[in-house]
Amino acid sequence: MRKTSTLTVLMVLVCIAVGYPLSQPVTHPTQYSRVIKDLNEWISGTMFDQVLTITKIEYRKPEEGNRKKAEEKIARSGKKNPPETANAGDRIPAEGGRKKIAVDPEEEVVVTGESPVDFRGITEIWDVPDADRLSPIFNLMSFGMKLDEKHVIQVCGKQGFEDQYKRLNKKYTRQYLCPLEVKLILKASLHLRVHPGKIVLEFVKEKGDTQLKHVRYFFLDEEGETVDCYPIPAMDNTWNMNGVETVIRYSERFKIHLDELFKRKKPGEPPSDFFPMMDKIQECVIRHLTEFYAGKIKFTEIEEEVYLIKFIVRGLKGKITGQKGMHERLEVLLVLFPLKDRMKILCELDGKYATGWAAPRSDQEYEYDLEPKYSMNLHIYGKQLLLRLKDIIKRELENG
Amino acid sequence: MVEMKHRFTLGGYMVVSHFVLILLLFGIFFTRGMNFAEFTTSLAIIVPMFASYTTVIIKFMIRHRSNLEEGVTLRKAYVFLSFLIPTLFFFAVLVMIGGQVFSIGFENFEEFKKVLGVTESAFGVYVGYFIYAMFRDVKE
Numbered sequence: 001m002r003k004t005s006t007l008t009v010l011m012v013l014v015c016i017a018v019g020y021p022l023s024q025p026v027t028h029p030t031q032y033s034r035v036i037k038d039l040n041e042w043i044s045g046t047m048f049d050q051v052l053t054i055t056k057i058e059y060r061k062p063e064e065g066n067r068k069k070a071e072e073k074i075a076r077s078g079k080k081n082p083p084e085t086a087n088a089g090d091r092i093p094a095e096g097g098r099k100k101i102a103v104d105p106e107e108e109v110v111v112t113g114e115s116p117v118d119f120r121g122i123t124e125i126w127d128v129p130d131a132d133r134l135s136p137i138f139n140l141m142s143f144g145m146k147l148d149e150k151h152v153i154q155v156c157g158k159q160g161f162e163d164q165y166k167r168l169n170k171k172y173t174r175q176y177l178c179p180l181e182v183k184l185i186l187k188a189s190l191h192l193r194v195h196p197g198k199i200v201l202e203f204v205k206e207k208g209d210t211q212l213k214h215v216r217y218f219f220l221d222e223e224g225e226t227v228d229c230y231p232i233p234a235m236d237n238t239w240n241m242n243g244v245e246t247v248i249r250y251s252e253r254f255k256i257h258l259d260e261l262f263k264r265k266k267p268g269e270p271p272s273d274f275f276p277m278m279d280k281i282q283e284c285v286i287r288h289l290t291e292f293y294a295g296k297i298k299f300t301e302i303e304e305e306v307y308l309i310k311f312i313v314r315g316l317k318g319k320i321t322g323q324k325g326m327h328e329r330l331e332v333l334l335v336l337f338p339l340k341d342r343m344k345i346l347c348e349l350d351g352k353y354a355t356g357w358a359a360p361r362s363d364q365e366y367e368y369d370l371e372p373k374y375s376m377n378l379h380i381y382g383k384q385l386l387l388r389l390k391d392i393i394k395r396e397l398e399n400g
Numbered sequence: 401m402v403e404m405k406h407r408f409t410l411g412g413y414m415v416v417s418h419f420v421l422i423l424l425l426f427g428i429f430f431t432r433g434m435n436f437a438e439f440t441t442s443l444a445i446i447v448p449m450f451a452s453y454t455t456v457i458i459k460f461m462i463r464h465r466s467n468l469e470e471g472v473t474l475r476k477a478y479v480f481l482s483f484l485i486p487t488l489f490f491f492a493v494l495v496m497i498g499g500q501v502f503s504i505g506f507e508n509f510e511e512f513k514k515v516l517g518v519t520e521s522a523f524g525v526y527v528g529y530f531i532y533a534m535f536r537d538v539k540e
Contacts, residue, residue: 323432324432325431325432325433326432326435354503355432355433355434355435355438356433356434356500356501356502356503357428357431357433357501357502358501358502358503358504359503360503361503362507364507364508365503365506365507365508367508367509367510368435
Protein backbone atom coordinates (compact mmCIF):
# COMPACT_ATOMS: atom_id res chain seq x y z
CA MET A 1 0.00 0.00 0.00
CA ARG A 2 2.74 2.33 1.03
CA LYS A 3 4.76 1.42 -2.08
CA THR A 4 1.72 2.06 -4.26
CA SER A 5 1.15 5.53 -2.86
CA THR A 6 4.85 6.38 -3.17
CA LEU A 7 4.79 5.24 -6.78
CA THR A 8 1.66 7.28 -7.46
CA VAL A 9 3.26 10.40 -6.00
CA LEU A 10 6.40 9.80 -8.02
CA MET A 11 4.40 9.33 -11.22
CA VAL A 12 2.53 12.58 -10.62
CA LEU A 13 5.82 14.40 -10.05
CA VAL A 14 7.31 12.90 -13.22
CA CYS A 15 4.23 13.89 -15.20
CA ILE A 16 4.46 17.48 -13.93
CA ALA A 17 8.18 17.64 -14.61
CA VAL A 18 7.78 16.43 -18.19
CA GLY A 19 4.41 17.98 -19.04
CA TYR A 20 5.03 21.51 -17.85
CA PRO A 21 7.90 22.35 -20.23
CA LEU A 22 6.02 20.77 -23.10
CA SER A 23 3.00 22.93 -22.41
CA GLN A 24 5.07 26.11 -22.70
CA PRO A 25 5.38 27.94 -26.03
CA VAL A 26 8.38 26.99 -28.10
CA THR A 27 10.81 29.86 -28.01
CA HIS A 28 14.16 30.54 -29.54
CA PRO A 29 15.91 33.15 -27.45
CA THR A 30 19.08 33.27 -29.52
CA GLN A 31 17.14 33.64 -32.70
CA TYR A 32 15.11 36.42 -31.13
CA SER A 33 18.01 38.55 -30.20
CA ARG A 34 19.05 38.64 -33.83
CA VAL A 35 15.54 39.17 -35.13
CA ILE A 36 14.97 42.01 -32.75
CA LYS A 37 18.30 43.57 -33.49
CA ASP A 38 17.61 43.54 -37.19
CA LEU A 39 14.06 44.76 -36.83
CA ASN A 40 15.23 47.49 -34.53
CA GLU A 41 17.65 48.69 -37.13
CA TRP A 42 15.17 48.43 -39.89
CA ILE A 43 12.40 50.15 -38.04
CA SER A 44 14.52 52.91 -36.65
CA GLY A 45 16.30 53.48 -39.92
CA THR A 46 13.24 53.81 -42.05
CA MET A 47 10.18 55.22 -40.52
CA PHE A 48 10.25 55.44 -36.79
CA ASP A 49 13.77 56.64 -36.08
CA GLN A 50 14.30 56.85 -32.37
CA VAL A 51 10.87 58.02 -31.56
CA LEU A 52 9.33 54.61 -31.30
CA THR A 53 9.80 52.01 -28.72
CA ILE A 54 9.19 48.40 -29.42
CA THR A 55 7.16 47.47 -26.45
CA LYS A 56 6.45 43.87 -27.06
CA ILE A 57 7.52 41.02 -29.20
CA GLU A 58 5.53 37.87 -29.20
CA TYR A 59 6.32 34.62 -30.77
CA ARG A 60 4.91 31.17 -30.75
CA LYS A 61 5.50 28.33 -33.09
CA PRO A 62 2.15 27.63 -34.73
CA GLU A 63 0.52 24.41 -33.79
CA GLU A 64 -1.40 22.68 -36.49
CA GLY A 65 -4.40 22.05 -34.27
CA ASN A 66 -4.67 25.65 -33.13
CA ARG A 67 -4.38 27.00 -36.62
CA LYS A 68 -7.04 24.71 -37.94
CA LYS A 69 -9.34 25.68 -35.11
CA ALA A 70 -8.77 29.37 -35.76
CA GLU A 71 -9.26 28.93 -39.49
CA GLU A 72 -12.54 27.16 -38.83
CA LYS A 73 -13.52 30.00 -36.53
CA ILE A 74 -12.79 32.53 -39.25
CA ALA A 75 -14.70 30.47 -41.76
CA ARG A 76 -17.67 30.31 -39.37
CA SER A 77 -17.56 34.05 -38.84
CA GLY A 78 -18.39 34.43 -42.52
CA LYS A 79 -15.28 35.97 -44.00
CA LYS A 80 -15.21 35.48 -47.72
CA ASN A 81 -12.35 35.36 -50.13
CA PRO A 82 -12.01 38.37 -52.40
CA PRO A 83 -13.23 37.97 -55.96
CA GLU A 84 -10.69 36.50 -58.31
CA THR A 85 -11.20 39.32 -60.74
CA ALA A 86 -9.95 41.89 -58.29
CA ASN A 87 -7.24 44.11 -59.65
CA ALA A 88 -4.05 44.78 -57.86
CA GLY A 89 -4.48 47.50 -55.32
CA ASP A 90 -8.26 47.37 -55.29
CA ARG A 91 -9.81 48.10 -51.96
CA ILE A 92 -12.59 45.76 -51.07
CA PRO A 93 -14.82 46.80 -48.20
CA ALA A 94 -15.11 43.89 -45.85
CA GLU A 95 -17.93 43.06 -43.54
CA GLY A 96 -18.21 44.80 -40.22
CA GLY A 97 -16.63 48.00 -41.50
CA ARG A 98 -13.29 46.35 -42.14
CA LYS A 99 -11.49 46.71 -45.39
CA LYS A 100 -9.38 44.26 -47.30
CA ILE A 101 -6.74 44.87 -49.83
CA ALA A 102 -6.80 42.60 -52.80
CA VAL A 103 -3.64 41.97 -54.70
CA ASP A 104 -3.01 39.95 -57.82
CA PRO A 105 -5.28 36.91 -58.03
CA GLU A 106 -2.35 34.52 -57.70
CA GLU A 107 -1.06 36.30 -54.67
CA GLU A 108 -2.21 35.83 -51.16
CA VAL A 109 -4.82 38.21 -49.94
CA VAL A 110 -4.14 39.49 -46.51
CA VAL A 111 -7.29 39.30 -44.48
CA THR A 112 -7.93 41.55 -41.58
CA GLY A 113 -9.05 40.45 -38.19
CA GLU A 114 -8.31 37.35 -36.22
CA SER A 115 -5.16 35.51 -36.95
CA PRO A 116 -5.15 31.77 -37.38
CA VAL A 117 -2.01 31.64 -35.30
CA ASP A 118 -2.22 31.62 -31.55
CA PHE A 119 0.06 34.21 -30.01
CA ARG A 120 1.43 33.83 -26.59
CA GLY A 121 4.89 33.85 -25.28
CA ILE A 122 7.69 36.28 -24.92
CA THR A 123 7.00 39.81 -23.88
CA GLU A 124 9.98 42.06 -23.82
CA ILE A 125 10.64 45.77 -23.92
CA TRP A 126 13.21 47.16 -26.29
CA ASP A 127 14.33 50.67 -26.91
CA VAL A 128 14.94 51.49 -30.53
CA PRO A 129 18.59 52.32 -30.97
CA ASP A 130 19.84 55.30 -32.85
CA ALA A 131 20.19 54.02 -36.36
CA ASP A 132 20.01 55.79 -39.63
CA ARG A 133 20.09 53.26 -42.38
CA LEU A 134 17.72 51.01 -44.17
CA SER A 135 18.49 47.60 -42.87
CA PRO A 136 17.60 44.46 -44.82
CA ILE A 137 14.59 42.83 -43.38
CA PHE A 138 15.07 39.92 -45.70
CA ASN A 139 18.07 38.84 -43.73
CA LEU A 140 15.60 37.61 -41.19
CA MET A 141 15.29 34.46 -43.22
CA SER A 142 18.91 33.65 -42.63
CA PHE A 143 18.31 33.91 -38.92
CA GLY A 144 16.43 30.69 -39.06
CA MET A 145 12.86 31.85 -38.85
CA LYS A 146 10.65 28.96 -39.69
CA LEU A 147 8.07 28.99 -42.40
CA ASP A 148 4.59 29.91 -41.31
CA GLU A 149 5.80 31.45 -38.13
CA LYS A 150 4.33 34.75 -37.30
CA HIS A 151 6.03 37.47 -35.32
CA VAL A 152 4.21 40.36 -33.79
CA ILE A 153 6.06 43.46 -32.81
CA GLN A 154 4.06 46.20 -31.23
CA VAL A 155 5.40 49.65 -31.76
CA CYS A 156 4.28 52.75 -29.98
CA GLY A 157 5.01 56.13 -31.37
CA LYS A 158 5.39 59.38 -29.57
CA GLN A 159 3.71 62.58 -30.49
CA GLY A 160 5.61 64.88 -32.78
CA PHE A 161 7.60 62.42 -34.76
CA GLU A 162 5.95 63.44 -37.98
CA ASP A 163 8.48 66.13 -38.81
CA GLN A 164 11.32 63.82 -38.14
CA TYR A 165 9.63 61.20 -40.22
CA LYS A 166 9.09 63.60 -43.10
CA ARG A 167 12.74 64.48 -43.09
CA LEU A 168 13.71 60.85 -43.20
CA ASN A 169 11.20 60.05 -45.84
CA LYS A 170 12.51 62.81 -48.03
CA LYS A 171 15.94 61.39 -47.68
CA TYR A 172 14.88 57.90 -48.58
CA THR A 173 12.75 59.08 -51.43
CA ARG A 174 15.87 60.55 -52.92
CA GLN A 175 18.02 57.62 -52.12
CA TYR A 176 15.85 54.72 -53.12
CA LEU A 177 13.63 54.05 -56.03
CA CYS A 178 10.73 53.18 -53.84
CA PRO A 179 10.49 54.79 -50.46
CA LEU A 180 9.02 52.63 -47.81
CA GLU A 181 6.59 54.71 -45.94
CA VAL A 182 4.32 54.57 -43.00
CA LYS A 183 2.88 57.80 -41.86
CA LEU A 184 1.67 58.68 -38.46
CA ILE A 185 1.37 55.29 -36.97
CA LEU A 186 1.22 56.27 -33.39
CA LYS A 187 0.28 52.87 -32.17
CA ALA A 188 0.48 49.87 -34.37
CA SER A 189 1.60 46.31 -34.60
CA LEU A 190 4.00 45.07 -37.16
CA HIS A 191 3.33 41.50 -38.20
CA LEU A 192 5.97 39.57 -39.99
CA ARG A 193 4.79 36.36 -41.55
CA VAL A 194 7.09 33.98 -43.32
CA HIS A 195 5.47 31.79 -45.93
CA PRO A 196 7.00 29.40 -48.42
CA GLY A 197 8.41 31.67 -51.06
CA LYS A 198 7.49 34.96 -49.51
CA ILE A 199 7.58 37.22 -46.52
CA VAL A 200 4.58 39.30 -45.70
CA LEU A 201 5.00 42.25 -43.45
CA GLU A 202 1.83 43.73 -42.11
CA PHE A 203 1.02 46.81 -40.16
CA VAL A 204 -1.98 46.42 -37.98
CA LYS A 205 -3.44 49.47 -36.47
CA GLU A 206 -4.68 49.05 -32.98
CA LYS A 207 -8.25 49.61 -31.97
CA GLY A 208 -9.02 53.08 -30.83
CA ASP A 209 -6.08 54.70 -32.54
CA THR A 210 -7.25 57.01 -35.25
CA GLN A 211 -3.99 58.60 -36.19
CA LEU A 212 -2.93 56.37 -39.05
CA LYS A 213 -2.97 58.36 -42.22
CA HIS A 214 -1.66 56.10 -44.85
CA VAL A 215 0.60 53.22 -45.52
CA ARG A 216 2.48 52.63 -48.67
CA TYR A 217 3.23 49.07 -49.57
CA PHE A 218 5.04 47.46 -52.41
CA PHE A 219 5.78 44.11 -53.92
CA LEU A 220 8.89 42.66 -55.37
CA ASP A 221 9.19 40.11 -58.09
CA GLU A 222 11.61 37.23 -58.16
CA GLU A 223 14.36 39.34 -59.64
CA GLY A 224 14.09 41.71 -56.77
CA GLU A 225 12.49 44.40 -58.89
CA THR A 226 9.57 46.42 -57.71
CA VAL A 227 6.51 45.24 -59.51
CA ASP A 228 3.85 47.15 -57.70
CA CYS A 229 3.79 50.07 -55.41
CA TYR A 230 0.67 51.64 -54.09
CA PRO A 231 0.11 54.45 -51.73
CA ILE A 232 -3.02 53.86 -49.73
CA PRO A 233 -4.51 57.15 -48.75
CA ALA A 234 -6.74 57.21 -45.75
CA MET A 235 -10.41 57.25 -46.55
CA ASP A 236 -11.18 58.74 -43.19
CA ASN A 237 -10.07 58.23 -39.65
CA THR A 238 -11.66 54.84 -39.33
CA TRP A 239 -10.91 53.16 -42.60
CA ASN A 240 -8.51 50.65 -41.21
CA MET A 241 -9.35 50.34 -37.57
CA ASN A 242 -8.41 46.71 -37.76
CA GLY A 243 -6.90 46.91 -41.17
CA VAL A 244 -3.86 45.08 -42.33
CA GLU A 245 -1.74 46.53 -45.06
CA THR A 246 0.73 44.41 -46.87
CA VAL A 247 3.94 46.31 -46.87
CA ILE A 248 6.42 43.97 -48.41
CA ARG A 249 6.02 40.83 -50.36
CA TYR A 250 9.05 39.06 -51.48
CA SER A 251 9.82 35.82 -53.20
CA GLU A 252 12.61 33.26 -53.28
CA ARG A 253 15.76 35.33 -52.95
CA PHE A 254 15.54 36.11 -49.33
CA LYS A 255 19.15 36.97 -48.78
CA ILE A 256 19.15 40.01 -51.01
CA HIS A 257 19.52 43.17 -49.03
CA LEU A 258 16.90 45.83 -49.29
CA ASP A 259 19.65 48.35 -49.92
CA GLU A 260 20.64 46.45 -53.02
CA LEU A 261 17.11 46.18 -54.25
CA PHE A 262 16.51 49.86 -54.15
CA LYS A 263 19.96 50.96 -55.01
CA ARG A 264 19.91 54.27 -56.71
CA LYS A 265 21.03 54.27 -60.27
CA LYS A 266 24.31 55.99 -60.85
CA PRO A 267 24.37 59.20 -62.86
CA GLY A 268 25.03 58.54 -66.48
CA GLU A 269 23.64 55.04 -66.34
CA PRO A 270 21.38 54.36 -69.31
CA PRO A 271 17.62 54.30 -68.80
CA SER A 272 15.95 51.07 -67.86
CA ASP A 273 16.36 48.25 -70.37
CA PHE A 274 12.78 47.31 -69.77
CA PHE A 275 11.46 50.61 -70.81
CA PRO A 276 13.71 52.48 -73.18
CA MET A 277 11.20 55.24 -73.72
CA MET A 278 11.32 56.33 -70.15
CA ASP A 279 13.00 59.64 -70.82
CA LYS A 280 10.38 60.52 -73.35
CA ILE A 281 7.64 59.63 -70.95
CA GLN A 282 9.18 61.75 -68.28
CA GLU A 283 9.31 64.68 -70.66
CA CYS A 284 5.71 64.08 -71.57
CA VAL A 285 4.66 63.99 -67.94
CA ILE A 286 6.39 67.25 -67.21
CA ARG A 287 4.98 68.95 -70.29
CA HIS A 288 1.50 67.70 -69.59
CA LEU A 289 1.58 68.81 -66.00
CA THR A 290 2.76 72.27 -66.95
CA GLU A 291 -0.12 72.61 -69.38
CA PHE A 292 -2.61 71.05 -67.02
CA TYR A 293 -1.90 73.47 -64.23
CA ALA A 294 -1.79 76.50 -66.50
CA GLY A 295 1.74 77.51 -65.66
CA LYS A 296 1.33 77.69 -61.91
CA ILE A 297 3.45 74.68 -61.35
CA LYS A 298 6.91 74.88 -59.85
CA PHE A 299 9.21 71.91 -60.19
CA THR A 300 11.28 71.50 -57.10
CA GLU A 301 13.04 68.28 -57.85
CA ILE A 302 13.57 66.20 -60.94
CA GLU A 303 15.80 63.21 -60.62
CA GLU A 304 16.22 61.44 -63.89
CA GLU A 305 18.10 58.54 -62.40
CA VAL A 306 15.15 57.47 -60.34
CA TYR A 307 12.39 58.96 -62.48
CA LEU A 308 11.26 61.15 -59.67
CA ILE A 309 9.41 64.38 -60.27
CA LYS A 310 8.43 66.64 -57.45
CA PHE A 311 6.52 69.83 -57.88
CA ILE A 312 4.34 72.34 -56.14
CA VAL A 313 1.06 73.56 -57.51
CA ARG A 314 -0.22 76.84 -56.17
CA GLY A 315 -3.29 78.86 -56.86
CA LEU A 316 -5.78 76.04 -57.09
CA LYS A 317 -9.17 77.23 -56.00
CA GLY A 318 -11.60 74.71 -54.62
CA LYS A 319 -10.32 71.88 -56.80
CA ILE A 320 -9.68 69.63 -53.86
CA THR A 321 -11.92 71.00 -51.16
CA GLY A 322 -14.82 71.66 -53.50
CA GLN A 323 -15.31 75.07 -51.91
CA LYS A 324 -14.70 77.94 -54.25
CA GLY A 325 -13.27 80.30 -51.67
CA MET A 326 -10.48 77.95 -50.63
CA HIS A 327 -6.98 78.38 -52.00
CA GLU A 328 -5.10 75.16 -52.27
CA ARG A 329 -1.46 74.35 -52.52
CA LEU A 330 -0.40 70.88 -53.53
CA GLU A 331 2.90 69.15 -53.23
CA VAL A 332 3.00 66.36 -55.75
CA LEU A 333 5.57 63.63 -55.91
CA LEU A 334 5.54 61.38 -58.93
CA VAL A 335 7.74 58.35 -59.12
CA LEU A 336 7.70 56.43 -62.36
CA PHE A 337 8.44 52.73 -62.24
CA PRO A 338 9.52 51.19 -65.51
CA LEU A 339 8.53 47.54 -65.80
CA LYS A 340 8.96 44.99 -68.51
CA ASP A 341 5.75 45.68 -70.36
CA ARG A 342 4.13 48.48 -68.46
CA MET A 343 4.80 51.36 -66.19
CA LYS A 344 3.61 52.19 -62.74
CA ILE A 345 3.24 55.72 -61.56
CA LEU A 346 3.31 56.41 -57.89
CA CYS A 347 1.70 59.63 -56.90
CA GLU A 348 1.90 61.22 -53.52
CA LEU A 349 -0.14 64.27 -52.82
CA ASP A 350 0.19 66.49 -49.84
CA GLY A 351 -1.67 69.71 -49.61
CA LYS A 352 -2.67 72.69 -47.58
CA TYR A 353 -5.34 75.26 -47.99
CA ALA A 354 -6.01 78.83 -47.01
CA THR A 355 -9.04 81.04 -46.78
CA GLY A 356 -9.45 84.63 -47.88
CA TRP A 357 -10.65 86.69 -50.81
CA ALA A 358 -7.22 87.02 -52.33
CA ALA A 359 -4.74 84.28 -53.13
CA PRO A 360 -2.08 83.76 -50.47
CA ARG A 361 1.32 85.14 -51.35
CA SER A 362 3.56 82.95 -49.28
CA ASP A 363 3.61 79.28 -48.40
CA GLN A 364 3.10 80.08 -44.74
CA GLU A 365 -0.27 81.52 -45.51
CA TYR A 366 -1.52 78.09 -46.47
CA GLU A 367 -2.03 77.11 -42.90
CA TYR A 368 -4.59 74.29 -42.87
CA ASP A 369 -3.76 70.71 -43.82
CA LEU A 370 -6.03 69.08 -46.34
CA GLU A 371 -5.70 65.87 -44.42
CA PRO A 372 -7.59 64.39 -42.73
CA LYS A 373 -10.54 66.67 -43.48
CA TYR A 374 -10.22 66.37 -47.23
CA SER A 375 -8.35 63.05 -47.44
CA MET A 376 -10.99 61.48 -49.60
CA ASN A 377 -11.02 64.43 -52.00
CA LEU A 378 -7.26 64.32 -52.20
CA HIS A 379 -7.38 60.63 -52.93
CA ILE A 380 -9.91 61.12 -55.71
CA TYR A 381 -7.94 63.99 -57.17
CA GLY A 382 -4.76 61.91 -57.14
CA LYS A 383 -6.52 59.12 -58.91
CA GLN A 384 -7.86 61.50 -61.55
CA LEU A 385 -4.41 62.91 -62.07
CA LEU A 386 -2.93 59.46 -62.58
CA LEU A 387 -5.67 58.43 -65.00
CA ARG A 388 -5.08 61.58 -66.96
CA LEU A 389 -1.36 60.94 -67.06
CA LYS A 390 -1.98 57.37 -68.13
CA ASP A 391 -4.03 58.53 -71.09
CA ILE A 392 -1.45 61.10 -72.09
CA ILE A 393 1.43 58.64 -71.89
CA LYS A 394 -0.51 56.05 -73.86
CA ARG A 395 -1.27 58.58 -76.57
CA GLU A 396 2.31 59.73 -76.61
CA LEU A 397 3.59 56.18 -77.07
CA GLU A 398 1.08 55.41 -79.80
CA ASN A 399 2.14 58.49 -81.69
CA GLY A 400 5.76 57.40 -81.37
CA MET B 401 -21.81 121.22 -29.70
CA VAL B 402 -23.83 120.87 -26.52
CA GLU B 403 -22.99 118.01 -24.20
CA MET B 404 -26.11 115.85 -24.47
CA LYS B 405 -26.19 116.05 -28.25
CA HIS B 406 -22.53 115.11 -28.35
CA ARG B 407 -23.10 112.16 -26.07
CA PHE B 408 -25.91 110.81 -28.21
CA THR B 409 -24.03 111.35 -31.45
CA LEU B 410 -20.87 109.67 -30.25
CA GLY B 411 -22.85 106.88 -28.61
CA GLY B 412 -24.78 106.24 -31.80
CA TYR B 413 -21.56 106.30 -33.81
CA MET B 414 -19.95 103.70 -31.54
CA VAL B 415 -22.98 101.40 -31.62
CA VAL B 416 -23.28 101.61 -35.39
CA SER B 417 -19.57 100.95 -35.96
CA HIS B 418 -19.80 97.94 -33.65
CA PHE B 419 -22.62 96.39 -35.64
CA VAL B 420 -21.00 97.28 -38.95
CA LEU B 421 -17.98 95.23 -37.98
CA ILE B 422 -20.13 92.29 -36.92
CA LEU B 423 -22.08 92.44 -40.18
CA LEU B 424 -18.83 92.69 -42.10
CA LEU B 425 -17.56 89.52 -40.45
CA PHE B 426 -20.77 87.72 -41.37
CA GLY B 427 -20.42 88.95 -44.94
CA ILE B 428 -16.84 87.73 -45.13
CA PHE B 429 -17.81 84.36 -43.72
CA PHE B 430 -20.65 83.84 -46.17
CA THR B 431 -18.49 84.82 -49.11
CA ARG B 432 -15.83 82.32 -47.96
CA GLY B 433 -13.30 84.89 -46.95
CA MET B 434 -12.95 83.05 -43.66
CA ASN B 435 -13.73 79.55 -42.64
CA PHE B 436 -15.99 78.80 -39.71
CA ALA B 437 -13.24 78.54 -37.13
CA GLU B 438 -11.70 81.84 -38.19
CA PHE B 439 -15.07 83.52 -38.27
CA THR B 440 -16.04 82.46 -34.77
CA THR B 441 -12.63 83.33 -33.38
CA SER B 442 -12.77 86.79 -34.93
CA LEU B 443 -16.25 87.34 -33.55
CA ALA B 444 -15.13 86.17 -30.14
CA ILE B 445 -12.38 88.80 -30.10
CA ILE B 446 -14.16 91.73 -31.71
CA VAL B 447 -17.61 91.48 -30.16
CA PRO B 448 -16.55 91.71 -26.49
CA MET B 449 -14.16 94.60 -27.14
CA PHE B 450 -16.95 96.74 -28.55
CA ALA B 451 -19.69 95.29 -26.39
CA SER B 452 -18.07 96.66 -23.23
CA TYR B 453 -18.52 100.19 -24.62
CA THR B 454 -21.81 99.78 -26.43
CA THR B 455 -23.46 98.27 -23.35
CA VAL B 456 -22.69 101.40 -21.36
CA ILE B 457 -23.82 103.61 -24.21
CA ILE B 458 -27.08 101.77 -24.75
CA LYS B 459 -27.86 101.86 -21.03
CA PHE B 460 -27.22 105.59 -21.05
CA MET B 461 -29.48 106.13 -24.03
CA ILE B 462 -32.28 104.11 -22.49
CA ARG B 463 -32.02 106.05 -19.25
CA HIS B 464 -32.08 109.39 -21.02
CA ARG B 465 -34.66 108.53 -23.62
CA SER B 466 -36.92 111.44 -22.62
CA ASN B 467 -34.48 113.82 -21.03
CA LEU B 468 -34.11 116.92 -23.17
CA GLU B 469 -31.62 118.80 -21.03
CA GLU B 470 -28.95 120.31 -23.25
CA GLY B 471 -26.01 120.73 -20.87
CA VAL B 472 -22.95 122.86 -21.41
CA THR B 473 -21.36 123.70 -24.72
CA LEU B 474 -18.24 121.66 -25.45
CA ARG B 475 -14.95 122.76 -26.92
CA LYS B 476 -14.25 121.79 -30.49
CA ALA B 477 -10.95 120.14 -29.59
CA TYR B 478 -12.72 117.85 -27.13
CA VAL B 479 -15.39 116.94 -29.65
CA PHE B 480 -12.79 116.24 -32.31
CA LEU B 481 -10.69 114.04 -30.05
CA SER B 482 -13.71 112.17 -28.73
CA PHE B 483 -14.58 111.17 -32.31
CA LEU B 484 -11.03 110.66 -33.48
CA ILE B 485 -10.04 107.88 -31.13
CA PRO B 486 -13.11 105.62 -31.66
CA THR B 487 -12.78 106.24 -35.40
CA LEU B 488 -9.14 105.20 -35.37
CA PHE B 489 -10.06 102.14 -33.35
CA PHE B 490 -12.82 101.20 -35.78
CA PHE B 491 -10.59 101.64 -38.83
CA ALA B 492 -7.73 99.81 -37.21
CA VAL B 493 -9.96 96.75 -36.73
CA LEU B 494 -11.36 97.19 -40.22
CA VAL B 495 -7.89 97.32 -41.78
CA MET B 496 -6.83 94.24 -39.87
CA ILE B 497 -9.82 92.27 -41.03
CA GLY B 498 -9.10 93.43 -44.56
CA GLY B 499 -5.47 92.41 -44.20
CA GLN B 500 -6.44 88.96 -43.10
CA VAL B 501 -9.02 88.46 -45.83
CA PHE B 502 -6.83 89.83 -48.62
CA SER B 503 -3.68 88.13 -47.30
CA ILE B 504 -1.86 91.38 -46.74
CA GLY B 505 0.40 91.75 -43.78
CA PHE B 506 -0.49 88.59 -41.94
CA GLU B 507 1.16 85.28 -42.65
CA ASN B 508 -1.59 83.33 -40.97
CA PHE B 509 -4.62 83.66 -38.81
CA GLU B 510 -2.63 83.38 -35.59
CA GLU B 511 -0.80 86.58 -36.40
CA PHE B 512 -4.07 88.33 -37.12
CA LYS B 513 -5.43 87.22 -33.77
CA LYS B 514 -2.40 88.46 -31.89
CA VAL B 515 -2.36 91.86 -33.57
CA LEU B 516 -6.06 92.25 -32.98
CA GLY B 517 -5.55 91.56 -29.29
CA VAL B 518 -2.74 94.09 -29.03
CA THR B 519 -4.79 96.73 -30.85
CA GLU B 520 -7.66 96.16 -28.52
CA SER B 521 -5.41 96.79 -25.53
CA ALA B 522 -3.80 99.85 -27.10
CA PHE B 523 -7.01 101.61 -28.04
CA GLY B 524 -9.03 100.24 -25.17
CA VAL B 525 -7.41 102.63 -22.68
CA TYR B 526 -8.21 105.77 -24.69
CA VAL B 527 -11.62 104.76 -25.93
CA GLY B 528 -12.55 103.51 -22.50
CA TYR B 529 -11.46 106.74 -20.90
CA PHE B 530 -13.73 108.80 -23.13
CA ILE B 531 -16.67 106.45 -23.03
CA TYR B 532 -16.74 105.96 -19.29
CA ALA B 533 -16.12 109.64 -18.66
CA MET B 534 -19.06 110.61 -20.84
CA PHE B 535 -21.51 107.91 -19.93
CA ARG B 536 -20.55 107.19 -16.33
CA ASP B 537 -23.72 108.59 -14.79
CA VAL B 538 -25.47 105.36 -15.79
CA LYS B 539 -23.72 103.65 -12.91
CA GLU B 540 -24.81 106.27 -10.40
